[in-house]
Amino acid sequence: MFRSVVCVSGCLLALTACGASEGSVNSSAPEVLADVTIESSLSSKVEAGCTEIHSGDEVEGAFSFAVNLHESLPEEWTAEFMKIMRDMACMAPISKNILDISEVPRMMNVYAWLDSVSNPFPDKEGVSGTCICGDGSDMWMALEMGEEGFRPENLHIHRYQVIVHEYFHVHQISRSGNQPEPIWLTEGGAQAVENLYSQDRYGESAFEDALFPITANWVDDPSPLEQYEYTEADRNYQFSTFMTLALAKEVQARMGISEVEALRLVLVDFLDAKFVTRDWKDAFVETFEMTVEDFYDTLSEFPISESTEAWYSGRVVDAQSVMPSEDIRLEEIFS
Ligand SMILES: [Zn+2]
Known part of the structure; x- marks a missing residue:
């Protein structure tokens, strides 16, 4: 497992996030900052x-996004990075409303590097973790990829x-x-x-294991997960993801x-509603x-049992009934 930072809205809280290992092995990782190199076939075309x-x-x-990819990263990853970014940028374009958000720059830098080298971007001290992070005057995407996760035995779709x-x-x-509350639905x-995305494009996802283990801590009162202060305890946001999918099913x-249509309401339309109706509970x-x-009352109806997996002990929620169908395409949700 890998600790990373996931922040939105300029927060700089260190949070446990997003799951499994992310890095790669590159024992001879160069120290020199590479120019950003993007294969011409992958370069931006509007x-x-x-x-x-x-x-x-x-x-x-x-x-726009300006990408800064350090040469410490495996070429296979940087190629896939560009493919995925372009895929998402056309399927789910960033709304022009972002131009009116003062804390967001018109050009958001993306910094990506392998954590076997220390921050290789001298112009941007303090960039670390895996996050959309900000310092009040700038906001950026950091992808500090753990080298461990690129070892053959650790390779994971994450x-x-x-x-x-x-x-x-x-x-x-x-x-x-830029209204992230409730955090359980943002994360x-x-x-x-x-x-x-990974289920559709790579045939792999955490849905296969029904997000196991979903710790049953919050079934009676998930309201603490509305704030970032408490979501650190929600390992890999598994309970938050369960809530999101349970909401879609409900x-x-x-x-x-x-x-x-239900997934579109939960993942997309609610964002538009928050833009108009500033109180997220009204939206x-x-x-x-x-x-x-x-909605919170419906969560206590899910089966809870002691984990039967040797590597995890504790009470867990069985969320099999809310896992999305395997043939769901993101294009349909964003259309
Ligand atoms: Zn996140």
């Missing part, structure tokens, strides 16, 4: 509606999922007007999206809509036609 990703200058009148996760946080910021939403049943009622408390 498509209708796609957020631009480049390695150069600010794009006039538009939000090394790609984390790219989707952090990209989606920027999408959330842009659509909601659970990002976890749901990264797993929907909404699907109550409103008589399809699974895709929740408007979007889901039930109160937050009504």
